[in-house]
Amino acid sequence: MDRMIVPAVAASGETGVLLTDLYELTMLQAYHARGMNATAVFEFFVRALPPERNFLIAAGLAQVVEYLGNLRFEADELEWLARCGRFSPGFVDSLAGLRFTGDVDAMPEGTAFFTDEPILRIEAPLREAQLVESRVINLLHFQTLVASKAARVVLAAGGKHLVDFGLRRAHGAEAGLLSARAAWLAGFSGTATLEAARRFGIPAYGTMAHSYVQAHRDEAQAFDHFALAQSGEVHLLIDTYDTERAARTVVELAPGLAARGAPVRGVRIDSGDLAEHARRVRAILDAGGLRDTTIFASGNLDEHRIAALEAVRAPIDGYGVGTRMNTSSDAPYLDCAYKLQEYAGEPRRKRSEGKATWPGRKQVFRRYDTRGAIAADVVTIAQDGGAFGEPLLVPFMRGGEAIEPRLSLAEGRDHAARQLAKLPEPLRGLAPAAAFVPEIAPELRALATRLDATH
Amino acid sequence: MDRMIVPAVAASGETGVLLTDLYELTMLQAYHARGMNATAVFEFFVRALPPERNFLIAAGLAQVVEYLGNLRFEADELEWLARCGRFSPGFVDSLAGLRFTGDVDAMPEGTAFFTDEPILRIEAPLREAQLVESRVINLLHFQTLVASKAARVVLAAGGKHLVDFGLRRAHGAEAGLLSARAAWLAGFSGTATLEAARRFGIPAYGTMAHSYVQAHRDEAQAFDHFALAQSGEVHLLIDTYDTERAARTVVELAPGLAARGAPVRGVRIDSGDLAEHARRVRAILDAGGLRDTTIFASGNLDEHRIAALEAVRAPIDGYGVGTRMNTSSDAPYLDCAYKLQEYAGEPRRKRSEGKATWPGRKQVFRRYDTRGAIAADVVTIAQDGGAFGEPLLVPFMRGGEAIEPRLSLAEGRDHAARQLAKLPEPLRGLAPAAAFVPEIAPELRALATRLDATH
Numbered sequence: 026m027d028r029m030i031v032p033a034v035a036a037s038g039e040t041g042v043l044l045t046d047l048y049e050l051t052m053l054q055a056y057h058a059r060g061m062n063a064t065a066v067f068e069f070f071v072r073a074l075p076p077e078r079n080f081l082i083a084a085g086l087a088q089v090v091e092y093l094g095n096l097r098f099e100a101d102e103l104e105w106l107a108r109c110g111r112f113s114p115g116f117v118d119s120l121a122g123l124r125f126t127g128d129v130d131a132m133p134e135g136t137a138f139f140t141d142e143p144i145l146r147i148e149a150p151l152r153e154a155q156l157v158e159s160r161v162i163n164l165l166h167f168q169t170l171v172a173s174k175a176a177r178v179v180l181a182a183g184g185k186h187l188v189d190f191g192l193r194r195a196h197g198a199e200a201g202l203l204s205a206r207a208a209w210l211a212g213f214s215g216t217a218t219l220e221a222a223r224r225f226g227i228p229a230y231g232t233m234a235h236s237y238v239q240a241h242r243d244e245a246q247a248f249d250h251f252a253l254a255q256s257g258e259v260h261l262l263i264d265t266y267d268t269e270r271a272a273r274t275v276v277e278l279a280p281g282l283a284a285r286g287a288p289v290r291g292v293r294i295d296s297g298d299l300a301e302h303a304r305r306v307r308a309i310l311d312a313g314g315l316r317d318t319t320i321f322a323s324g325n326l327d328e329h330r331i332a333a334l335e336a337v338r339a340p341i342d343g344y345g346v347g348t349r350m351n352t353s354s355d356a357p358y359l360d361c362a363y364k365l366q367e368y369a370g371e372p373r374r375k376r377s378e379g380k381a382t383w384p385g386r387k388q389v390f391r392r393y394d395t396r397g398a399i400a401a402d403v404v405t406i407a408q409d410g411g412a413f414g415e416p417l418l419v420p421f422m423r424g425g426e427a428i429e430p431r432l433s434l435a436e437g438r439d440h441a442a443r444q445l446a447k448l449p450e451p452l453r454g455l456a457p458a459a460a461f462v463p464e465i466a467p468e469l470r471a472l473a474t475r476l477d478a479t480h
Numbered sequence: 481m482d483r484m485i486v487p488a489v490a491a492s493g494e495t496g497v498l499l500t501d502l503y504e505l506t507m508l509q510a511y512h513a514r515g516m517n518a519t520a521v522f523e524f525f526v527r528a529l530p531p532e533r534n535f536l537i538a539a540g541l542a543q544v545v546e547y548l549g550n551l552r553f554e555a556d557e558l559e560w561l562a563r564c565g566r567f568s569p570g571f572v573d574s575l576a577g578l579r580f581t582g583d584v585d586a587m588p589e590g591t592a593f594f595t596d597e598p599i600l601r602i603e604a605p606l607r608e609a610q611l612v613e614s615r616v617i618n619l620l621h622f623q624t625l626v627a628s629k630a631a632r633v634v635l636a637a638g639g640k641h642l643v644d645f646g647l648r649r650a651h652g653a654e655a656g657l658l659s660a661r662a663a664w665l666a667g668f669s670g671t672a673t674l675e676a677a678r679r680f681g682i683p684a685y686g687t688m689a690h691s692y693v694q695a696h697r698d699e700a701q702a703f704d705h706f707a708l709a710q711s712g713e714v715h716l717l718i719d720t721y722d723t724e725r726a727a728r729t730v731v732e733l734a735p736g737l738a739a740r741g742a743p744v745r746g747v748r749i750d751s752g753d754l755a756e757h758a759r760r761v762r763a764i765l766d767a768g769g770l771r772d773t774t775i776f777a778s779g780n781l782d783e784h785r786i787a788a789l790e791a792v793r794a795p796i797d798g799y800g801v802g803t804r805m806n807t808s809s810d811a812p813y814l815d816c817a818y819k820l821q822e823y824a825g826e827p828r829r830k831r832s833e834g835k836a837t838w839p840g841r842k843q844v845f846r847r848y849d850t851r852g853a854i855a856a857d858v859v860t861i862a863q864d865g866g867a868f869g870e871p872l873l874v875p876f877m878r879g880g881e882a883i884e885p886r887l888s889l890a891e892g893r894d895h896a897a898r899q900l901a902k903l904p905e906p907l908r909g910l911a912p913a914a915a916f917v918p919e920i921a922p923e924l925r926a927l928a929t930r931l932d933a934t935h
Contacts (some may be wrong), residue, residue: 043675047686058709104677111712162648189691193617195812198650220498223560231502236820239828254513259568264832297833348813357812358803365691373694377719378752
């Protein structure tokens, strides 16, 4: 193996400050050389929604606040930078004392949002606000991506039990953990990933793998041994060889297992025509007196497949959803950006073709209809006050310190559930609906026009 | 924020042993209860290639070997498991001494491979081989996914400079780092991600962001300040407002900057019609005496867009490729599995509908044609010896210890380049070619038939 290998699990020294692009540091070096460090305002927003997303769910803010609060260069990181040949000693020295001292305003995790709406605003000395760009995007983008996909699964499953199964095909360890978190935020019931359960307090669920059955003489022996060894609930995987035959085996074994203190709580089907297998298995279990034994389905599921199973009233009590949710496979990235909107008190605007931004420090106001559903969003200049409705961005950090906790993960999950309930009905469906487009306030349009005239 | 938040960067205590699914531990508990721990053989393979992949490139093995070598439960992890209410004290105690003591045979990183070919075989006591399933898949799947996508970009770019730009939209920190590694393995020239450069010894490249230009009075001031502050090469981003106007600004500034020791090495274009802008910018630079100043392009690039730019001979010297490569956006996951193939000396076979596996401990042999191109692969029983050609799986661990290093990352990169050169010509194109299907040896088919008859 090559000498450069270090544990893949730990992404950086202590704080992840080098989880950044080289250009952030070349820019900082130039700012340092000129003493430029006035207050900058950056905002994170999504430029366009993927075709199959009628809304997005904000997520990842907790990790951003934590990252900003811990930001610092460790000695070994500074030494490496000094050896790169790109940075002056004076500049590297200046990084030693760098901390995040700015303000963060953001939409609480779980908030539904739309294109062109900033979900996070950082106001800080220019160098701090610039340095954190790469990791702030990395954290907000991914959890928002997964929470938005998972919310569609939640809406499709109509309240049924949903478990994240996605660690193995998530894009690395952090993706596995943070997608479990994002799915839980969006309304999943739990995760199969133990480290996510431990770290975030998410309920853990699991059954057995096909390999367990294969390692035994036959399924009856495998089921018997497995059930008797568990301290928790017993769930058996029944599709290793012949699903219906295995269901009959469960019926035969169940009374004896129950008598020995190991009642079979559920069975899992992972292959074939899930609706048809579930119907046959349900009939076998019911006829065998196992009406309370649940059927759990998994295998390449997503919101569309679950909706189809629900539409035919397949007798399935819960779903394991992995790869397609954790990778947001139909839309594995969002067209998002973290852009400078104001520097030294002056609004700024990027005008690159197809990538122009709305300038200035902004706020999003939301109005509701008489039944409580979201009726309109207005994006406007932050100083305008609350005349337009409910302000969605609220303070999370002041002077580099996290302020009064707004939402725990559990509260964020409740918030997300309330947000889903407030979505206009067409946006709750899986089919692409007419886009919900926030109104750009006349004041903001006027500011953009004024700035365009100055260059 | 909620109490469960810990740094998102570090994925687990020390070794990532809880980066696993709950079911691995419920199975281990059952094995422990019965004293089952004979030798098991598991193999990792890909069942089917995505439509736009004519081959895959094996990657991630170095991290797997490292993970297995470090595998152990830390005290806090055992305490958490004991508190879960699912596991007996005796079982949790048994985990304290668990280490990986098995053998690993695998295709070296950078090897081209196809469906149904095991790229990794683990032979170890059952509990060890089962416990590691989730993380082994997680590591091999992701880097193989990205290396395979990046190899297509490398083939499309015809030797041009390619830089990984993908940290910000990679799925978390580890995805950012490991995708930089996988892209480098596949032939990229470098990465923008500093931590990946530091950790894996990959060259780092970078220019500046639009925000840098926006923070200044005008582009001329921004370019001037930036260039003079750099110790390394100077690259300027020219599409913040008007690309051609900025190119003329570069021409005006370049002589003075060169005189002051800051020659402009290159410019970057990140938006609009890249071919058309590159042509105009090239003409402006050439007319201004900057024939050696390179043009670098970025912005939602992938192999198809690069092939199109190359096809029209756009005067572009290098490409920054991010999101679409790092997320493998057209195919964000592979249909891969890690399956039990033998236990206690007996071959095993999963027969779930649509997911049947080839049983037994296997080897892949490769034959070449007279020009050195890959002619045929044969998947067969490992004990058969080398009569079929070159054996692709070679030893990497014995008795839990990494053995004689086979390939450093740099050597893996060379190996990948040689493998790409040996691909049959149709497989090197971007269009889907007739599938390269390995031959399943008659002995292996006979074994599968025999096993099917026993259940």
